[in-house]
Amino acid sequence: MSEKTLLKVEGMSCEHCVAAVTEALEALPGVEKVKVSLGKGEAKVRHAADTGVQELRDAVAAAGFSAE
Numbered sequence: 059m060s061e062k063t064l065l066k067v068e069g070m071s072c073e074h075c076v077a078a079v080t081e082a083l084e085a086l087p088g089v090e091k092v093k094v095s096l097g098k099g100e101a102k103v104r105h106a107a108d109t110g111v112q113e114l115r116d117a118v119a120a121a122g123f124s125a126e
């Protein structure tokens with residue numbers, strides 16, 4: 059079973075930021091699909107049910123952005 063999580067991501071200012079957030083999320087085990095919107099400042103993530111939202115947030119934070 060997959061779940062979808064929508065994260066609000068702060069601090070993205072260009073396509074490089076989008077790529078960095080996308081890569082950070084895609085690198086997590088269980089993450090199936092990532093779609094990051096620069097304009098909306100959000101990331102849509104489809105992931106396995108056992109991937110926690112906190113793990114997603116931590117990955118975004120490790121890339122240098124903040125997510126909630």
Ligand SMILES: [Cu+2]
Nearest residue numbers: 071072074075
């Ligand atoms: Cu940037």
